[in-house]
Amino acid sequence: MAGASERMMELAAELDAAGDLPAEWGEAFRAVPRHLFIPPTVWIEDGDRLVPLHREDDPEAWLDLCYANDSVITQVDDGEPVGPGLVGAEITSSSSRPDVVALMLATLEVEPGMDVLEIGTGTGWNAALMAERLGAAHVTTVEVDPQVAERAHRALRSADCKVAAIVGDGALGYEPGAPYDRVIATVGVQRVPHAWVEQTRPGGRILVPWLTDFHNGALLALTAHGDGTATGRVVGNVAFMPLRVQRGRRASLVRDVRDVGRARRTATDLHPYDVIGEYDASLAVGLKVRRCKLVVESHEVGYTVWLIDPWSGSWASLRHVPGAECFEVRQLGFRSLWDEVEAAHRWWTGLGRPEAGRWGLTVRADGQEVWLS
Ligand SMILES: C[S@@+](CC[C@H](N)C(=O)[O-])C[C@H]1O[C@@H](n2cnc3c(N)ncnc32)[C@H](O)[C@@H]1O
Numbered sequence: 001m002a003g004a005s006e007r008m009m010e011l012a013a014e015l016d017a018a019g020d021l022p023a024e025w026g027e028a029f030r031a032v033p034r035h036l037f038i039p040p041t042v043w044i045e046d047g048d049r050l051v052p053l054h055r056e057d058d059p060e061a062w063l064d065l066c067y068a069n070d071s072v073i074t075q076v077d078d079g080e081p082v083g084p085g086l087v088g089a090e091i092t093s094s095s096s097r098p099d100v101v102a103l104m105l106a107t108l109e110v111e112p113g114m115d116v117l118e119i120g121t122g123t124g125w126n127a128a129l130m131a132e133r134l135g136a137a138h139v140t141t142v143e144v145d146p147q148v149a150e151r152a153h154r155a156l157r158s159a160d161c162k163v164a165a166i167v168g169d170g171a172l173g174y175e176p177g178a179p180y181d182r183v184i185a186t187v188g189v190q191r192v193p194h195a196w197v198e199q200t201r202p203g204g205r206i207l208v209p210w211l212t213d214f215h216n217g218a219l220l221a222l223t224a225h226g227d228g229t230a231t232g233r234v235v236g237n238v239a240f241m242p243l244r245v246q247r248g249r250r251a252s253l254v255r256d257v258r259d260v261g262r263a264r265r266t267a268t269d270l271h272p273y274d275v276i277g278e279y280d281a282s283l284a285v286g287l288k289v290r291r292c293k294l295v296v297e298s299h300e301v302g303y304t305v306w307l308i309d310p311w312s313g314s315w316a317s318l319r320h321v322p323g324a325e326c327f328e329v330r331q332l333g334f335r336s337l338w339d340e341v342e343a344a345h346r347w348w349t350g351l352g353r354p355e356a357g358r359w360g361l362t363v364r365a366d367g368q369e370v371w372l373s
Contacts, residue, residue, distance in 0.1 A: 004035050007067035011098060014069060020099040022106040028132035029102070035066035037123035037155045038095060043073035048298065050076055050089045071097045074123055079147050088252060091241055093148045095123045096186060100238055104184060105129065107221060107235055108207050114138060114181035117199065119170035119243075124152035126186055128161045139163040140177040142170040144244050171245050173199040185209060188217055188240035192230070192363045202226025209240035210361070213248065213293050214307075214341075215286030216240070218356050222363065233360035233373070237279060249310035251293035256308045257315050263330035268342060272305045272320050272327065275345050283356050287370055288344035292337050307337035316341075 002010065012029045015021035021029060040055040042065060050073065055062040065072050075093035082089060096104075105126075110116055112134055118127055121143035131139045141163055143149035149167040156165055166174050171193040173183070178199035185196075188209040196206050202224060210220040217239035222232035242248075276282055276294060286292075295306040307316040314333025321327070329338045348354070354372055362369045 004033055004063060004067070007063065008033055008035075011067045011069065015099055015102055018099070021102050025102055025105050025129070025133065028129045029098075031132050032125065032128045032159065032161075034095065034098070034125050035063060036159050037125040037128065037152070038062075038066045038072055039074050039123070039151055043076055043089075043091075045073075048088075050081075050091070052081075069098050071095060071100075072123075075145070075148055078145065088254065090250060093122050093145060094241070095125055096240075101126055101129065103236060104186070104207060104219070104238070107219065108182050108184050109205060110134065110182045112138075115177070115179075116140070116182045116184060117174060117177065117180040117196075118142070119173075119183070119185040119196075120187035121149060121152045121165060122186060123148075124156045124161075124165070126184075127152075127163050127165070128156060128159055131161050131163050136162040140166065140174050140180070142166045142168055142174050144169050169245060171195065171243060175199065180204065183207070185243075186240065187243050189243050190246050191368055192220075192222065192361065193243075194228075194363065194365050197222075197224050197228065197230040197363050200224035200230070206230055206232070209238050210234070211240070211242060212283075212286030213291055214289055215282045215294075218283055218359070220361060222361065228365050230363045231360065233358070234283075234356045237356065248291075249293075251295055251306075251308035251310050253295060253297065253306060253308075256310050256313065257306065257317075258313075259332055260330065263317075263332040264336070266329045266331070266338075267326050268318070268329050268338065269326050270342055270345060272303075272318050275341060276305060280353065280355050281345060281348055283359065284348035284351075284354065285341055285344040287359070288347060289337070289340045292340065307341060309333070309335055309337060 043050045072095040076089045078092050115138050118141040121141040127141040153165050173195035179201045181204045183196045183206040185208040188211040204224045206222040210218050218234040219236035219238045221235045222230040224230045291309050293308045297304045302320045305318045314335035316331040316338035318329050360371050
Protein backbone atom coordinates (compact mmCIF):
# COMPACT_ATOMS: atom_id res chain seq x y z
CA MET A 1 0.00 0.00 0.00
CA ALA A 2 1.46 3.40 -1.00
CA GLY A 3 2.48 5.78 1.82
CA ALA A 4 1.51 9.45 2.10
CA SER A 5 4.46 10.89 0.21
CA GLU A 6 4.05 8.42 -2.67
CA ARG A 7 0.37 9.32 -2.88
CA MET A 8 1.22 13.01 -2.84
CA MET A 9 3.56 12.49 -5.83
CA GLU A 10 0.91 10.38 -7.59
CA LEU A 11 -1.71 13.08 -7.14
CA ALA A 12 0.65 15.75 -8.49
CA ALA A 13 1.48 13.47 -11.46
CA GLU A 14 -2.24 12.88 -12.11
CA LEU A 15 -2.97 16.61 -12.12
CA ASP A 16 0.08 17.22 -14.29
CA ALA A 17 -0.95 14.57 -16.82
CA ALA A 18 -4.43 16.08 -17.03
CA GLY A 19 -2.89 19.50 -17.71
CA ASP A 20 -4.33 20.81 -14.42
CA LEU A 21 -1.09 21.59 -12.59
CA PRO A 22 0.61 24.75 -13.82
CA ALA A 23 4.42 24.39 -13.86
CA GLU A 24 4.93 27.23 -11.37
CA TRP A 25 2.78 25.43 -8.77
CA GLY A 26 4.23 21.91 -9.29
CA GLU A 27 6.90 22.25 -6.61
CA ALA A 28 4.40 23.43 -3.99
CA PHE A 29 2.01 20.54 -4.74
CA ARG A 30 4.95 18.11 -4.33
CA ALA A 31 6.16 19.75 -1.10
CA VAL A 32 3.04 20.38 1.00
CA PRO A 33 1.41 17.13 2.20
CA ARG A 34 -2.37 17.52 2.06
CA HIS A 35 -2.97 14.87 4.73
CA LEU A 36 -1.31 17.07 7.39
CA PHE A 37 -4.21 19.49 6.90
CA ILE A 38 -7.12 17.04 6.83
CA PRO A 39 -8.77 16.46 10.24
CA PRO A 40 -9.14 12.92 11.62
CA THR A 41 -12.92 12.98 11.08
CA VAL A 42 -14.19 13.80 7.61
CA TRP A 43 -17.60 13.32 5.98
CA ILE A 44 -18.44 11.35 2.90
CA GLU A 45 -21.48 11.59 0.66
CA ASP A 46 -23.69 8.53 0.50
CA GLY A 47 -26.56 9.44 -1.82
CA ASP A 48 -28.35 12.34 -0.12
CA ARG A 49 -26.70 11.62 3.24
CA LEU A 50 -23.40 12.67 4.79
CA VAL A 51 -21.70 10.06 6.94
CA PRO A 52 -18.59 10.47 9.08
CA LEU A 53 -15.35 8.62 8.40
CA HIS A 54 -12.87 8.47 11.27
CA ARG A 55 -9.17 8.03 10.53
CA GLU A 56 -8.71 5.58 13.42
CA ASP A 57 -11.49 3.32 12.04
CA ASP A 58 -10.08 3.14 8.51
CA PRO A 59 -6.70 4.85 8.06
CA GLU A 60 -6.32 3.62 4.46
CA ALA A 61 -9.70 4.98 3.32
CA TRP A 62 -8.95 8.26 5.08
CA LEU A 63 -5.54 8.58 3.36
CA ASP A 64 -7.13 7.67 0.02
CA LEU A 65 -9.50 10.63 0.46
CA CYS A 66 -6.59 12.96 1.30
CA TYR A 67 -4.88 12.15 -2.00
CA ALA A 68 -7.87 11.74 -4.31
CA ASN A 69 -8.60 14.53 -6.75
CA ASP A 70 -11.73 15.32 -4.80
CA SER A 71 -12.91 17.74 -2.19
CA VAL A 72 -12.84 16.48 1.40
CA ILE A 73 -15.71 17.54 3.64
CA THR A 74 -14.23 18.58 6.98
CA GLN A 75 -17.16 20.20 8.78
CA VAL A 76 -20.95 20.00 8.57
CA ASP A 77 -23.60 22.18 10.23
CA ASP A 78 -21.00 24.59 11.62
CA GLY A 79 -19.43 21.79 13.67
CA GLU A 80 -22.68 20.74 15.32
CA PRO A 81 -24.05 18.00 13.06
CA VAL A 82 -27.65 17.20 13.81
CA GLY A 83 -26.77 13.52 13.73
CA PRO A 84 -24.54 11.12 11.80
CA GLY A 85 -25.90 10.06 8.46
CA LEU A 86 -28.78 12.53 8.36
CA VAL A 87 -30.22 13.92 5.16
CA GLY A 88 -30.13 17.70 4.75
CA ALA A 89 -26.91 18.40 6.64
CA GLU A 90 -25.05 21.42 5.31
CA ILE A 91 -21.39 21.31 4.32
CA THR A 92 -19.74 24.21 6.14
CA SER A 93 -16.01 23.58 5.58
CA SER A 94 -13.97 21.48 3.19
CA SER A 95 -10.64 21.08 1.51
CA SER A 96 -11.36 21.99 -2.10
CA ARG A 97 -10.71 19.58 -4.97
CA PRO A 98 -6.99 19.69 -5.83
CA ASP A 99 -7.58 20.48 -9.52
CA VAL A 100 -9.84 23.39 -8.48
CA VAL A 101 -7.16 24.60 -6.05
CA ALA A 102 -4.59 24.45 -8.86
CA LEU A 103 -6.93 26.21 -11.31
CA MET A 104 -7.61 29.01 -8.86
CA LEU A 105 -3.94 29.46 -8.01
CA ALA A 106 -3.10 29.64 -11.73
CA THR A 107 -5.94 32.11 -12.35
CA LEU A 108 -4.78 34.26 -9.45
CA GLU A 109 -1.74 35.21 -11.60
CA VAL A 110 0.34 35.72 -8.50
CA GLU A 111 4.14 36.08 -8.59
CA PRO A 112 6.77 35.76 -5.85
CA GLY A 113 7.12 39.08 -4.05
CA MET A 114 3.37 39.75 -4.08
CA ASP A 115 1.17 39.87 -0.97
CA VAL A 116 -1.96 37.72 -0.91
CA LEU A 117 -5.05 37.72 1.27
CA GLU A 118 -7.03 34.48 1.37
CA ILE A 119 -10.61 34.46 2.62
CA GLY A 120 -11.59 31.05 4.01
CA THR A 121 -8.57 29.31 5.59
CA GLY A 122 -10.52 26.05 5.89
CA THR A 123 -7.90 23.34 6.44
CA GLY A 124 -4.98 25.70 5.72
CA TRP A 125 -3.71 23.61 2.78
CA ASN A 126 -4.20 26.33 0.16
CA ALA A 127 -2.50 28.91 2.41
CA ALA A 128 0.43 26.52 2.86
CA LEU A 129 0.69 25.97 -0.91
CA MET A 130 0.82 29.73 -1.44
CA ALA A 131 3.38 30.13 1.35
CA GLU A 132 5.57 27.47 -0.26
CA ARG A 133 5.82 29.50 -3.46
CA LEU A 134 5.51 33.11 -2.23
CA GLY A 135 7.01 32.86 1.26
CA ALA A 136 4.90 32.74 4.43
CA ALA A 137 5.46 36.47 5.11
CA HIS A 138 3.47 37.26 1.96
CA VAL A 139 0.36 35.25 2.89
CA THR A 140 -2.52 36.30 5.16
CA THR A 141 -5.51 34.02 5.59
CA VAL A 142 -8.81 34.64 7.42
CA GLU A 143 -11.25 32.04 8.75
CA VAL A 144 -14.57 32.86 10.42
CA ASP A 145 -15.13 29.59 12.29
CA PRO A 146 -12.99 29.45 15.46
CA GLN A 147 -12.88 25.63 15.56
CA VAL A 148 -11.90 25.34 11.92
CA ALA A 149 -9.33 28.12 12.36
CA GLU A 150 -7.82 26.50 15.46
CA ARG A 151 -7.36 23.20 13.61
CA ALA A 152 -5.84 24.95 10.60
CA HIS A 153 -3.48 26.93 12.80
CA ARG A 154 -2.28 23.69 14.42
CA ALA A 155 -1.75 22.10 11.00
CA LEU A 156 0.12 25.17 9.73
CA ARG A 157 2.36 25.12 12.81
CA SER A 158 3.05 21.41 12.38
CA ALA A 159 4.07 22.11 8.77
CA ASP A 160 6.27 24.97 10.07
CA CYS A 161 4.32 27.39 7.91
CA LYS A 162 4.22 30.85 9.49
CA VAL A 163 1.53 32.61 7.47
CA ALA A 164 -0.57 35.28 9.21
CA ALA A 165 -3.65 33.22 10.13
CA ILE A 166 -6.50 35.33 11.43
CA VAL A 167 -9.81 34.36 13.04
CA GLY A 168 -12.52 36.76 11.94
CA ASP A 169 -15.12 37.68 9.37
CA GLY A 170 -13.34 37.65 6.02
CA ALA A 171 -16.05 39.91 4.59
CA LEU A 172 -14.10 42.69 6.30
CA GLY A 173 -10.84 41.60 4.68
CA TYR A 174 -7.90 42.17 7.01
CA GLU A 175 -6.98 45.82 7.15
CA PRO A 176 -3.73 45.53 9.19
CA GLY A 177 -2.08 43.55 6.37
CA ALA A 178 -3.38 45.72 3.49
CA PRO A 179 -2.76 46.59 0.76
CA TYR A 180 -2.61 43.23 -1.02
CA ASP A 181 -1.64 42.47 -4.60
CA ARG A 182 -4.09 39.61 -4.70
CA VAL A 183 -7.24 38.58 -2.85
CA ILE A 184 -8.40 34.99 -3.26
CA ALA A 185 -11.73 33.91 -1.78
CA THR A 186 -12.15 30.17 -1.33
CA VAL A 187 -15.75 30.73 -0.33
CA GLY A 188 -18.57 32.01 -2.55
CA VAL A 189 -20.26 35.41 -2.48
CA GLN A 190 -23.43 36.89 -3.93
CA ARG A 191 -22.17 40.41 -3.22
CA VAL A 192 -18.43 41.13 -3.33
CA PRO A 193 -17.52 42.84 -0.03
CA HIS A 194 -16.22 46.31 -0.75
CA ALA A 195 -13.43 45.87 1.84
CA TRP A 196 -11.72 43.50 -0.62
CA VAL A 197 -11.69 46.23 -3.28
CA GLU A 198 -10.42 48.85 -0.82
CA GLN A 199 -7.65 46.57 0.45
CA THR A 200 -6.31 45.61 -3.01
CA ARG A 201 -3.53 47.64 -4.67
CA PRO A 202 -4.50 49.45 -7.90
CA GLY A 203 -4.19 46.93 -10.73
CA GLY A 204 -4.41 44.04 -8.24
CA ARG A 205 -6.61 41.00 -8.80
CA ILE A 206 -9.53 39.72 -6.76
CA LEU A 207 -10.51 36.13 -7.49
CA VAL A 208 -13.85 35.09 -6.12
CA PRO A 209 -16.44 32.34 -6.59
CA TRP A 210 -19.66 34.16 -7.44
CA LEU A 211 -23.02 32.57 -6.69
CA THR A 212 -26.72 33.16 -6.51
CA ASP A 213 -29.39 31.40 -4.47
CA PHE A 214 -30.16 29.30 -7.56
CA HIS A 215 -26.67 28.70 -8.98
CA ASN A 216 -23.64 27.74 -6.95
CA GLY A 217 -20.69 28.96 -8.77
CA ALA A 218 -18.78 30.90 -11.35
CA LEU A 219 -15.24 32.09 -10.83
CA LEU A 220 -14.96 35.85 -11.17
CA ALA A 221 -11.66 37.69 -11.71
CA LEU A 222 -11.87 41.38 -10.85
CA THR A 223 -9.26 44.10 -11.23
CA ALA A 224 -9.13 46.79 -8.55
CA HIS A 225 -8.78 50.24 -10.10
CA GLY A 226 -7.61 52.20 -7.06
CA ASP A 227 -10.65 54.49 -7.17
CA GLY A 228 -12.88 52.33 -4.99
CA THR A 229 -14.15 50.25 -7.93
CA ALA A 230 -13.28 46.86 -9.37
CA THR A 231 -14.46 45.24 -12.58
CA GLY A 232 -14.10 41.83 -14.14
CA ARG A 233 -15.83 38.90 -15.67
CA VAL A 234 -16.50 35.20 -15.23
CA VAL A 235 -13.36 33.17 -16.00
CA GLY A 236 -14.25 29.69 -14.80
CA ASN A 237 -16.69 27.24 -13.38
CA VAL A 238 -16.34 26.43 -9.68
CA ALA A 239 -18.77 25.56 -6.89
CA PHE A 240 -18.18 26.86 -3.37
CA MET A 241 -20.12 27.15 -0.14
CA PRO A 242 -21.36 30.67 0.62
CA LEU A 243 -19.63 33.22 2.80
CA ARG A 244 -21.17 32.75 6.24
CA VAL A 245 -22.59 36.27 6.51
CA GLN A 246 -24.29 35.89 3.11
CA ARG A 247 -25.73 32.42 3.63
CA GLY A 248 -29.30 33.61 3.81
CA ARG A 249 -31.96 31.10 4.71
CA ARG A 250 -31.53 27.41 4.23
CA ALA A 251 -34.11 25.68 2.07
CA SER A 252 -35.51 22.50 3.53
CA LEU A 253 -37.97 20.10 1.96
CA VAL A 254 -39.17 19.13 5.41
CA ARG A 255 -39.63 22.67 6.72
CA ASP A 256 -40.53 24.71 3.63
CA VAL A 257 -42.62 22.42 1.46
CA ARG A 258 -46.17 22.23 2.77
CA ASP A 259 -49.72 21.85 1.53
CA VAL A 260 -48.73 19.76 -1.47
CA GLY A 261 -52.41 19.04 -2.08
CA ARG A 262 -53.22 22.74 -2.47
CA ALA A 263 -50.48 23.38 -5.03
CA ARG A 264 -51.41 24.77 -8.47
CA ARG A 265 -50.80 22.11 -11.12
CA THR A 266 -49.57 22.84 -14.63
CA ALA A 267 -47.28 21.19 -17.14
CA THR A 268 -44.20 22.27 -19.05
CA ASP A 269 -42.24 20.96 -22.00
CA LEU A 270 -39.07 22.75 -20.88
CA HIS A 271 -36.77 19.90 -19.85
CA PRO A 272 -35.44 20.49 -16.31
CA TYR A 273 -31.95 19.54 -17.46
CA ASP A 274 -31.98 22.48 -19.89
CA VAL A 275 -32.33 24.78 -16.89
CA ILE A 276 -30.39 23.17 -14.07
CA GLY A 277 -27.93 21.01 -16.02
CA GLU A 278 -26.84 23.59 -18.57
CA TYR A 279 -24.22 25.69 -16.87
CA ASP A 280 -24.63 28.86 -18.94
CA ALA A 281 -28.42 28.73 -18.64
CA SER A 282 -28.50 28.12 -14.91
CA LEU A 283 -26.01 30.93 -14.23
CA ALA A 284 -28.25 33.37 -16.16
CA VAL A 285 -31.46 32.11 -14.53
CA GLY A 286 -29.87 32.63 -11.11
CA LEU A 287 -29.00 36.22 -11.99
CA LYS A 288 -32.60 36.90 -12.97
CA VAL A 289 -34.60 34.93 -10.37
CA ARG A 290 -33.53 36.02 -6.90
CA ARG A 291 -34.29 34.33 -3.59
CA CYS A 292 -34.95 31.02 -5.23
CA LYS A 293 -33.05 28.05 -3.83
CA LEU A 294 -32.62 24.93 -5.89
CA VAL A 295 -32.82 21.48 -4.31
CA VAL A 296 -32.63 18.34 -6.44
CA GLU A 297 -34.11 15.23 -4.87
CA SER A 298 -33.07 11.99 -6.51
CA HIS A 299 -35.37 8.99 -6.78
CA GLU A 300 -34.76 5.44 -7.85
CA VAL A 301 -36.06 6.54 -11.24
CA GLY A 302 -35.64 10.18 -12.18
CA TYR A 303 -35.52 13.15 -9.85
CA THR A 304 -37.56 16.08 -8.57
CA VAL A 305 -36.44 19.67 -8.98
CA TRP A 306 -37.58 21.80 -6.03
CA LEU A 307 -37.50 25.59 -6.18
CA ILE A 308 -37.90 27.14 -2.76
CA ASP A 309 -38.08 30.71 -1.54
CA PRO A 310 -37.58 30.19 2.20
CA TRP A 311 -38.25 33.89 2.87
CA SER A 312 -41.79 33.94 1.46
CA GLY A 313 -42.61 30.24 1.75
CA SER A 314 -43.34 29.88 -1.99
CA TRP A 315 -42.20 26.69 -3.62
CA ALA A 316 -42.45 24.82 -6.91
CA SER A 317 -41.61 21.26 -7.91
CA LEU A 318 -41.09 19.53 -11.19
CA ARG A 319 -40.88 15.76 -11.43
CA HIS A 320 -38.46 14.45 -14.02
CA VAL A 321 -39.25 11.07 -15.49
CA PRO A 322 -36.70 9.64 -17.94
CA GLY A 323 -37.90 9.76 -21.54
CA ALA A 324 -40.84 12.11 -20.82
CA GLU A 325 -41.38 15.17 -23.00
CA CYS A 326 -43.82 16.94 -20.71
CA PHE A 327 -43.41 17.39 -16.97
CA GLU A 328 -45.88 18.07 -14.21
CA VAL A 329 -45.29 21.29 -12.27
CA ARG A 330 -46.73 22.13 -8.84
CA GLN A 331 -46.49 25.62 -7.40
CA LEU A 332 -47.62 27.13 -4.13
CA GLY A 333 -47.31 30.58 -2.58
CA PHE A 334 -47.54 34.09 -3.96
CA ARG A 335 -44.56 33.51 -6.22
CA SER A 336 -44.85 31.07 -9.09
CA LEU A 337 -41.23 30.03 -9.00
CA TRP A 338 -41.25 27.63 -11.94
CA ASP A 339 -42.96 30.28 -14.11
CA GLU A 340 -40.26 32.76 -13.07
CA VAL A 341 -37.53 30.27 -13.92
CA GLU A 342 -39.12 29.44 -17.26
CA ALA A 343 -39.44 33.16 -18.10
CA ALA A 344 -35.78 33.69 -17.14
CA HIS A 345 -34.80 30.79 -19.39
CA ARG A 346 -36.72 32.43 -22.28
CA TRP A 347 -34.97 35.74 -21.50
CA TRP A 348 -31.57 34.01 -21.66
CA THR A 349 -32.55 32.33 -24.95
CA GLY A 350 -33.70 35.71 -26.27
CA LEU A 351 -30.31 37.20 -25.42
CA GLY A 352 -28.74 34.60 -27.75
CA ARG A 353 -27.89 32.10 -24.98
CA PRO A 354 -24.79 33.97 -23.74
CA GLU A 355 -21.96 31.89 -22.34
CA ALA A 356 -20.91 32.40 -18.72
CA GLY A 357 -17.75 34.27 -19.77
CA ARG A 358 -19.80 37.13 -21.19
CA TRP A 359 -21.15 38.08 -17.76
CA GLY A 360 -19.22 40.57 -15.68
CA LEU A 361 -19.48 42.62 -12.53
CA THR A 362 -18.58 46.13 -11.44
CA VAL A 363 -18.18 46.59 -7.70
CA ARG A 364 -18.51 50.02 -6.12
CA ALA A 365 -18.79 51.25 -2.53
CA ASP A 366 -22.58 51.48 -2.84
CA GLY A 367 -23.20 48.10 -4.46
CA GLN A 368 -22.51 46.03 -7.54
CA GLU A 369 -23.78 45.93 -11.09
CA VAL A 370 -24.00 42.89 -13.34
CA TRP A 371 -23.33 43.37 -17.05
CA LEU A 372 -23.24 41.37 -20.25
CA SER A 373 -20.62 42.01 -22.92
C1 LIG B 1 -14.06 25.61 0.96
S1 LIG B 1 -13.52 26.07 2.55
C2 LIG B 1 -11.93 26.76 2.23
C3 LIG B 1 -10.87 25.79 1.81
C4 LIG B 1 -9.49 26.23 2.20
N1 LIG B 1 -8.98 27.30 1.43
C5 LIG B 1 -8.52 25.08 2.29
O1 LIG B 1 -7.42 25.16 1.75
O2 LIG B 1 -8.86 24.09 2.95
C6 LIG B 1 -14.41 27.55 2.89
C7 LIG B 1 -14.10 28.12 4.26
O3 LIG B 1 -14.56 29.45 4.30
C8 LIG B 1 -14.95 29.71 5.63
N2 LIG B 1 -15.77 30.92 5.67
C9 LIG B 1 -17.11 31.05 5.45
N3 LIG B 1 -17.48 32.32 5.64
C10 LIG B 1 -16.37 33.02 5.97
C11 LIG B 1 -16.14 34.37 6.31
N4 LIG B 1 -17.13 35.25 6.35
N5 LIG B 1 -14.88 34.74 6.60
C12 LIG B 1 -13.85 33.84 6.59
N6 LIG B 1 -14.04 32.53 6.30
C13 LIG B 1 -15.27 32.13 5.99
C14 LIG B 1 -15.68 28.45 6.03
O4 LIG B 1 -15.79 28.36 7.44
C15 LIG B 1 -14.78 27.39 5.40
O5 LIG B 1 -13.83 26.94 6.32
